[in-house]
Amino acid sequence: MGEFRMPSLGADMVTGTLVEWRVHPGDPVHRGDIVAVVDTDKAAIEVEVWESGVVDELLVPEGTRVPVGTVLARLRPADEAAPVAAPVLEPPVPAPAPAEAGALPSAAPPPQAPGISVPIFRPAAKAAPPVAPTPATGRVRASPAARRLAAERGIDLGTIHGTGAEGAVVRADVERAMPHPPRVSPVAARMAELLEIDLRTVAGTGAGGAVTRADVERAAAARDSAAPSAPSGAPASPPPPLDASALARDRNAAMRQAIAAAVARSKREIPHYYLWTHVDVSRALRWLEARNADRPMEERILPAALMLKATALALRAVPELNGFWTEGAFRPADGIHPGVAVFLRGGGLVAPALLDADRKDLDTVMGELRGLVQRARTGGLRGAEMTSATITVTNLGDRGVEGVLGVIYPPQVAIVGFGKIVERPWAEDGMVGVRPVVELTLAADHRASDGHRGSLFLEKITDLLQKPEEL
């Protein structure tokens, strides 16, 4: 019997929440199929299964938070008969389509504070059959964020009219359906916060049903005397947030804590060394301009894609920067999968991998880069993208600072930084001119490589960027 476990989607991940199942008992699955959506502190991630078979049993209900490694589902081999033949009444779940820049659900998700996973439910792929909003078994089509909010508020999704694609319930629909919160005096609100009382559960005895301080104190006394004991083994539920903006603050805070733990660990454990150099990108930019001039906007390539590809190719020459330091040794990675640092709007950072960047042509790299950035910001990153990065590349684009010396993400051993493209005086062949120049940096783990090899790597990138037509 195969097992599908809660994956580790980052070096700092300890627990994850199973937000949504994309399969049901009896569904056949193939290696690489997306079977669930998991919420980490940073984002909602679509998770793949790495065995083929048939889903036998889903062990963890949606909305449960479990430690990494917990068995979430059991799979049986495809040829084995199911223990009980359950009639499959629900229409098949459509295969997720790659998110496109312009393809948003008809009711756009409401603006949310950055750091929250915006619903990752996307319009169904063209090949998918039309799906009724409430199938026979009562499973309602809803985005993960809508589900989460409805669960927290105790609202039955089936009672909500969905305005998302194909009648799906999106978060805005749940918010609209929520009863208005009772009026609460500021003193009562503060008291509720201190005593950890959920205001929604407090009966208000003030004017017009308003909740007073006495009401809160009464509720706290009642709760403390009841003293419920949770059965052992039940997953702990997070304290209910008071409102949507509190939820946003919680998630933002949680993400910042996760990042803080990761960078602190990195600086504590990894002996970093730093190298930097300046690269004349005049040839690269001229080539790019000429190439982009004949292409429609959707096919234009940004300098960032060139730099990513050059970095990936250079790693073939210096493989000791591409891999992991684990258990006291460097293990080179099988492929070159640079993690692309994507800054989340308003704060926070994820670095999903662009797989096999060295083997893809420039157009493909650019297309995938667009997709990664989009999905990093709006949801829909996949498990493999979160866990496979063999090195990180951070590109501060053309509005950032001149250079960046990054912090290595363990267990990786290097991070490459590209700064802003700036016009600088440049000497070549005894003459001085002005060229567009970018500062290229490397922060690397001194246990896995040394300055000489690091320098070779940066030189290689520099050379590759002088021959952009070969990238």
Added chain:
Amino acid sequence: MTDPEIRAAVLNALHQIAPEVGADEIDPAASLREQADLDSMDFLNLVTRLGRDFGIQIPEADYPHLATLDACAAYLAARAPQHA
């Protein structure tokens, strides 16, 4: 398309890319990229959207004409008259 309609379309495209920036927060004479914190990818996405919405190709050389909301409105009004 009238000037207010064009501006509304630009702000709508911007909203898809920078949802947390309110339309009323944008100073029409100031840099869009700075106000909405757009990096080069965001800006390319914005330009692509505008091109699609207005049915025109926008060459890279014209990017400086899209620096502010005012500039966008003037550029799009001139370049896409069939939408008037």
